[in-house]
Amino acid sequence: MTAMDDHLRAVEAALFAAEEPMSADEIRDHVGAHVDVRGALTILVDHYAGRGVELVERGKRWHFQTAPDLAHILRRERDESRKLSRAAVETLAIIAYHEPVSRAEIEAIRGVQISKGTLDVLMEAGWVRPAGRREVPGRPLIYATTGAFLTHFGLASRRDLPGIDDLKAAGLLDPIDAALMQVGGEQLELESGVDED
Template sequence: MTEIDPTIRAVEAVLFASPDPMSIESIRAHVGVTKGAVDIRAALETLEAHYAGRGIALVRRGDRWHFQTAPDLAHLLRRDREEARRLSRAGIETLAIIAYHEPVSRAEIEAIRGVAISKGTLDVLMEAGWVRPAGRREVPGRPLIYATTPAFLQHFGLTTRRDLPGIEDLRAAGLLDPVDLALERMEDEDDRGATESRTDD
């Protein structure tokens, strides 16, 4: 039997036991090695290759790693009952705006949607673990700004925000009405503003 590198075994054990995705620094701290002494990233890549095509997979979400059920087998574990709470249309649109424009303030979300949002909408998204406060905008009033979380990437099967579908893809699927119209309107206004600015100069 081929002996397995003890570092790889340790990394595998730490990830298996963790309820949340872990960064390389977190893994290193749990394994108990100093930076540079052991190549944690190489161990992760070895494990990723080892689990490819199996019932569980080692995946990266943003800068964090975790084990999950192979996507093609997820249906075996899906519960028959529906989730007790579903996102409202306002919640879905707000989440989409934050994902594509983060970090973004409440006022900016409302400007894109064209209507006010209730505090409860953001609360639901934060309770779901998909949205988090990301500081304050350095403008008068210093409004809170919001961004997505690693849990958002994990839930929607994204490695990074760059994997989000483009506007054309969403429009073709009919998923951004009326949000896509608002985005286009804002882009047109920005273009007109830039043109007028150049004309004034």
């Protein structure tokens, strides 16, 4: 292997490892002042011409890029994971445990109004769907979970949703909620134990 081969490899490696396009001077800083960077760049441009990747100069800065005619092969859609807001998680849980349920019923259970965007996020995720209208005055829209909801959470059916005891055991209940549930249970016991004269 000749000195020129070593220089070519050094310039190629510097460009390949670079996070951003580099000027000839920046390349020289990496490979050493004794290397003919411009000569190496010319040879590498010819070497990569017509291949899957090409060495190109843009604004006096050099970098490797995918050959333009292959862009359609490499284009991929990717899923972006997004965290659900607390309101969305609570709304999803209410729908899952009480479906079919109307917006007013969701709000009554949560104790606060929900924004339309919350339901939209759940429908975009494919976890919630409109399930018709309730046969009451005003005919409100009712919501239910989807097969995609079951699939995402690894459930065979809604019967596989965890119960209160399961949630407590997993530490998923807010300690305040657990305390309120306990106080509520004790209150029920007191009320049921009161003797009436």
